[in-house]
Amino acid sequence: MAPRILRMGLAGILVQFSDRLDDAANRRALAFGARLAAALPEGVEEVVPSLGGVYLRLDPLRADHAAIEARLRLLLDDKASAAVAPARRWTVPAVFGGASGPDLDAVASAVGLGADEAMADLVARPLRVMAIGFAPGLPYMGILPDRWNIPRKAGLTPKVPAGGVVVAVRQAIIFPTDTPTGWWHVGQTGFRGFRPGAEEPFLLRPGDEVQLRPVGQEEFRALGAEDPDGGGASVEVVSK
Amino acid sequence: MNRMLEILSAGPAVTVQDEGRPGYLAFGLSRGGAADWLALAEGVALLGQGPGLAALEMAGFGGTFAVTEPIRIALTGAPMRAALDGVSLVWNASHLVLPGQRLSIGAVEAGVYGYLSLGGGIATGPVLGSRAAHLTAGLGRCIAAGDRLPIGPDGGAGVGLRLEAGGHAGGGKVRILPTAQTAMFSPEDRARFEATVFRRDAAGNRQGVRLAGAEPFATAGQRSLLSEIVEPGDIQMTGEGVPYVLLAECQTMGGYPRIASVVPDDLPFVAQAAPGDSLRFRFVTLEEALADHRARRPGGKPRVATRRLLRDPREMADLLSYQLISGVTDGGREGEA
Numbered sequence: 067m068a069p070r071i072l073r074m075g076l077a078g079i080l081v082q083f084s085d086r087l088d089d090a091a092n093r094r095a096l097a098f099g100a101r102l103a104a105a106l107p108e109g110v111e112e113v114v115p116s117l118g119g120v121y122l123r124l125d126p127l128r129a130d131h132a133a134i135e136a137r138l139r140l141l142l143d144d145k146a147s148a149a150v151a152p153a154r155r156w157t158v159p160a161v162f163g164g165a166s167g168p169d170l171d172a173v174a175s176a177v178g179l180g181a182d183e184a185m186a187d188l189v190a191r192p193l194r195v196m197a198i199g200f201a202p203g204l205p206y207m208g209i210l211p212d213r214w215n216i217p218r219k220a221g222l223t224p225k226v227p228a229g230g231v232v233v234a235v236r237q238a239i240i241f242p243t244d245t246p247t248g249w250w251h252v253g254q255t256g257f258r259g260f261r262p263g264a265e266e267p268f269l270l271r272p273g274d275e276v277q278l279r280p281v282g283q284e285e286f287r288a289l290g291a292e293d294p295d296g297g298g299a300s301v302e303v304v305s306k
Numbered sequence: 307m308n309r310m311l312e313i314l315s316a317g318p319a320v321t322v323q324d325e326g327r328p329g330y331l332a333f334g335l336s337r338g339g340a341a342d343w344l345a346l347a348e349g350v351a352l353l354g355q356g357p358g359l360a361a362l363e364m365a366g367f368g369g370t371f372a373v374t375e376p377i378r379i380a381l382t383g384a385p386m387r388a389a390l391d392g393v394s395l396v397w398n399a400s401h402l403v404l405p406g407q408r409l410s411i412g413a414v415e416a417g418v419y420g421y422l423s424l425g426g427g428i429a430t431g432p433v434l435g436s437r438a439a440h441l442t443a444g445l446g447r448c449i450a451a452g453d454r455l456p457i458g459p460d461g462g463a464g465v466g467l468r469l470e471a472g473g474h475a476g477g478g479k480v481r482i483l484p485t486a487q488t489a490m491f492s493p494e495d496r497a498r499f500e501a502t503v504f505r506r507d508a509a510g511n512r513q514g515v516r517l518a519g520a521e522p523f524a525t526a527g528q529r530s531l532l533s534e535i536v537e538p539g540d541i542q543m544t545g546e547g548v549p550y551v552l553l554a555e556c557q558t559m560g561g562y563p564r565i566a567s568v569v570p571d572d573l574p575f576v577a578q579a580a581p582g583d584s585l586r587f588r589f590v591t592l593e594e595a596l597a598d599h600r601a602r603r604p605g606g607k608p609r610v611a612t613r614r615l616l617r618d619p620r621e622m623a624d625l626l627s628y629q630l631i632s633g634v635t636d637g638g639r640e641g642e643a
Contacts, residue, residue, distance in 0.1 A: 073484065076483055076595050080534065112328070112332070113332070116533070116535050119534065126600075127606055198332065199535065200557045200558060201557060202334045262433055
């Protein structure tokens with residue numbers, strides 16, 4: 067679809083690249099968000115890339131909606147914006163199945179694989195952080211192959227513990243905090259994506275890649291004891 | 307720091323709140339802050355201090371408090387039964403509390419959120435630029451008996467002011483604006499939304515409130531909608547077609563379609579609608595809402611009209627003396643009658 071510029075309430079403008087989950091549209095949104103953030107239009111307070119668009123929060127006391135929209139149209143027409151390459155790649159140890167991933171068997175059967183094969187398929191490639199949202203530091207990662215297009219659970223799981231890996235609708239999430247959810251809980255990491263007191267409170271950024279590395283229970287426990295907030299996660303800068 | 311607010315007892319949902327944490331939407335953290343931003347601004351006006359100071363937000367019930375030094379206070383938001391050493395205090399007004407006195411704030415009489423603002427503000431350590439508790443994000447906690455909260459230095463003086471027109475409890479008429487998915491709703495449903503007298507449902511908290519009183523609203527293509535950024539004021543239509551108005555501590559992304567967004571200037575009426583209170587919504591134009599928003603903020607600050615609590619200037623000898631505070635209370639009662 068062609069990008070749309072939509073007003074949202076008194077002080078919001080959405081530049082929408084897609085209203086469905088779409089890898090190319092998300093990459094475009096992230097690139098467009100980065101360009102806007104580098105040179106904020108007058109009256110714009112905040113630029114927020116999301117799964118399919120970029121949200122602008124305006125200062126209603128000084129924002130000129132029409133002028134900002136004209137600026138956005140110019141930027142959209144300017145084809146100079148290329149897709150952003152992943153800046154950082156995280157490797158995050160995760161334990162799958164059993165008590166650490168009670169929904170793995172159900173998910174594997176929905177995907178049409180055995181539990182071990184489903185897990186192998188999930189970690190076969192790095193996942194891309196498409197957006198951070200819902201809760202602080204919560205990454206929407208994907209896009210998984212079509213066979214992972216499984217709907218959310220009918221009911222709500224009252225609590226998936228912090229660090230939990232959940233999947234649904236071709237995406238995966240690592241919960242930064244204990245979270246009630248309708249997504250399928252397949253694994254557990256020791257990674258905390260939101261650390262309020264820390265110098266860097268939000269760990270992941272849109273555009274980051276996350277490679278889940280399967281480990282056994284014993285290694286998982288050892289990593290958690292050594293690195294209580296990170297669970298043995300590491301990060302490398304893969305490009306500027 | 308010797309200026310302390312001592313919490314002798316507290317209701318179940320008393321938190322420190324300020325203007326919240328703008329600027330973290332891209333990190334998944336909603337702004338949070340006072341559920342009723344206007345009541346917070348009214349506290350600022352009554353104490354004649356700058357914005358950004360933290361106050362106590364009291365949902366439904368206050369508590370009992372003492373101070374270690376003379377402290378100016380302002381009581382705003384949902385009116386609650388308040389007394390100083392048993393002598394009732396006027397709500398929507400500023401008062402002086404002295405060491406040894408006991409400030410008691412009881413149950414809410416209308417509305418939901420009452421505010422206790424302090425001269426100098428609550429000076430707990432900020433996290434991510436704010437002192438506000440954001441319980442869904444795991445920041446801060448509810449205040450409990452035995453807590454001692456530091457109070458900042460008070461750069462102002464004087465008490466005995468009251469709001470010219472205080473109070474926005476009890477529901478009412480609320481202006482709304484279109485948002486990204488408004489067009490997904492049929493013209494009939496949008497008209498029905500405006501025509502409905504909703505009731506604030508029992509379900510509600512700082513994240514949002516549910517609206518009862520209408521047949522379900524239908525939206526086309528609702529289930530495949532891609533999650534997008536949501537903001538306080540957005541009116542989501544949940545899976546059952548029931549509207550839900552997001553408030554200060556909402557999540558930052560949501561997958562439900564939104565029929566409209568409440569004008570921020572009217573959101574305090576939604577936040578302060580108690581279960582059962584009526585709410586009606588009316589679409590306005592962006593131009594109209596922006597012009598009004600700016601008119602309410604001459605010089606960039608929300609305009610809050612105050613007046614002296616006492617009507618008779620001869621009684622206003624020394625606003626800071628204890629005697630006068632008693633007089634202020636009496637005068638306030640006359641004013642209320």
